[in-house]
Amino acid sequence: SHNVLNNARVLAATLVDRGVDIVTGGTDTPLILVDLRPKNLTGVVASDSLERAGLTCNKNGVPGDIEPPSITSGLRFGVSAGTTRGFGAQEFEIVGNLIADILCGLENKTTHQSQLEARVASEVKTMTDRFPIYGTG
Numbered sequence: 574s575h576n577v578l579n580n581a582r583v584l585a586a587t588l589v590d591r592g593v594d595i596v597t598g599g600t601d602t603p604l605i606l607v608d609l610r611p612k613n614l615t616g617v618v619a620s621d622s623l624e625r626a627g628l629t630c631n632k633n634g635v636p637g638d639i640e641p642p643s644i645t646s647g648l649r650f651g652v653s654a655g656t657t658r659g660f661g662a663q664e665f666e667i668v669g670n671l672i673a674d675i676l677c678g679l680e681n682k683t684t685h686q687s688q689l690e691a692r693v694a695s696e697v698k699t700m701t702d703r704f705p706i707y708g709t710g
Contacts, residue, residue: 576656576661577603577652577653577656578601578602578603579662580652580655580656580660580661580662580665581600581602581603581604581605581652581665582599582600583662583665583666583669584605584650584652584665584666584668584669585599585600585605585669586599586669587665587666587668587669587670587673588605588607588669588672588673591669591670591673591677592673592677593607593612593672593673593676594607594608594609594610594611594612595607595608596608596635596636596647603651603652603653603656604649604650604651605649605650605651605652606633606635606647606648606649607647607648607649607650608635608646608647609635609646609647609648609676610635610646612676612679612680613680614676614679614680615632615640615644615645615646616631616632616633616634616640616644616645616646616647616648617632617643617644617645618679619632619648619675619676619679620632620648622675622678622679622686622690623648623672623675625687625690625694626671626675626689626690626691626693626694626697627693627694627697627698627701628668628671628672628675628693628697630648630649630650630672631648631649632644632645632647632648632649633645633647633648633649634646634647635647650672652665655668658701658704658705658706659704660704664700664704667696667700668700671693671696671697674689674693675689675690675693
């Protein structure tokens with residue numbers, strides 16, 4: 574449980590350092606809630622792009638959200654599965670930067686978002702190959 578909380582704090586701090594708003598400014602739980610409104614993004618658009626990049630999250634409402642539950646203005650990230658897989662602080666810093674790369678691409682409306690998603694997916698695969706799920710390696 575200590576590693577889970579440490580990893581969540583590393584992920585939250587990395588996202589904040591990259592200009593991503595965390596609803597509570599940080600975390601004391603394994604979950605991180607991101608407010609996408611400052612980036613003019615919706616949860617559904619961001620979660621779909623992150624999923625294509627190999628990064629799993631959930632679209633999630635945020636306080637004062639006016640978007641319907643099928644759209645949302647936020648994202649929720651958890652660290653328990655990655656921690657169980659063996660990820661430590663270094664890996665969650667990488668994950669945070671990859672998340673921020675995807676969100677920045679969406680925010681800046683890059684015409685190369687699909688290439689960015691493919692690059693990030695390749696990096697995610699390389700990292701997860703180093704930490705196989707029990708019984709699959």
